[in-house]
Amino acid sequence: MTSHDVVSRVRRLAGTRKVGHAGTLDPMATGLLLLGVNDATRLLHYLVGLDKEYTATIRLGWGTTTDDAEGEPLTPASAETVAGVDDTAISNGIRDLTGDLEQVPSSVSAIKVDGKRAYHRVRGGETVELAARSVRVSEFEQLAVRRDGASIDVDVRVAVSSGTYVRALARDLGAALGVGGHLTALRRTRVGRFPVTDASALEPLDVAATIVGAADAARSALPVVELDPAAAIDLGHGKRIAAPADAPAATPIAAIVGDRLVAVVERRGDQFRVLTGFPDGGAA
Structure with missing residues (x-):
C-alpha cells in the first residue's frame, strides 16, 4: 500500500478532497503516516522536516x-x-x-x-x-x-x-x-514528537474521532507563542505584531490563542510576520 493509497482512502472516509500527508512511506514500509485534513493540510509543510x-x-x-x-x-x-x-x-x-x-x-x-x-x-x-x-x-x-x-x-x-x-x-x-x-x-x-503508539489503525478508521486539533499538532511540532485576543485578530488580518526578544529567529513558530492555531509566523527583528495563516484555526 502506498502513501497515496492511504490518502485516497482517508479522503473517502473524511468526505473531502483536502487530505495530504507529511512524508512518504515506501510501499514495503509500515508504521506512522501523518495526515492533514481540510485547512490543516497547510500545517504539513512544517511537519515534513521533523526528525x-x-x-x-x-x-x-x-x-x-x-x-x-x-x-x-x-x-x-x-x-x-x-x-x-x-x-x-x-x-x-x-x-x-x-x-x-x-x-x-x-x-x-x-x-x-x-x-x-x-x-x-x-x-x-x-x-x-x-x-x-x-x-x-x-x-x-x-x-x-x-x-x-x-x-x-x-x-x-x-x-x-x-x-x-x-x-x-x-x-x-x-x-x-x-x-x-x-x-x-x-x-x-x-x-518528531508524534509516536506510532498514538496513531489509529487505518482499518477501521473513524476520522472525526481520531482527528488531532491543528493547535495541538503545532504544539508538538513547533516552538509556540501564546497570543492575547487582540494580537490574534491583528495577526489574522495579516498584520505584523510585536515579538518578544527571546523568541527564536529564522524558524517557524506556531502562534496560538487558546486552542486555536492563528498562524505559523517567523520573527523578523522585533516583529512576527505571517508565513501561513489559518483563518478557521485549522480546526480539522
Missing part, C-alpha cells in the same frame, strides 16, 4: 538494485566471507554510520533529476548518480543478530534527520563490511 525514528532489518550478504528487498539481487558474497563478519565488526560498522554523514541517497528514490523522479529514470533503464547530502543519524542501535550461513539479519533502531535513507544505511553498512547489504523490513515509529 524520524525507525525499526528495520538489514540483511547482510548481498545488495540489491534498490537497496531493499523489492530490487533485483546483486552478486552475493561467499559464505566464507559472510562467516568472517563477526558481531564486533557489525557494531563497529554501525558506530561509523552514526552522527553527521554525507549520504548518497538510493538511486531508486523520489529525488528529482532534471525534473524527473530518480526512480522513474532508473526503471526506464537509465543510470542515475545522485549527489551526497548532509544527514544526521543521531541514534543507530543494534537490537539483534541472526545468522543462517549465507546471510546475516541485523535488527536495528535508528533516529535520523529528515531526508535520511535507511535503505542507504543498509547499503553502506554492507559495503563497509565487504559483503553487501539491503533492507528487508522497515517500520516508522516516530515523527
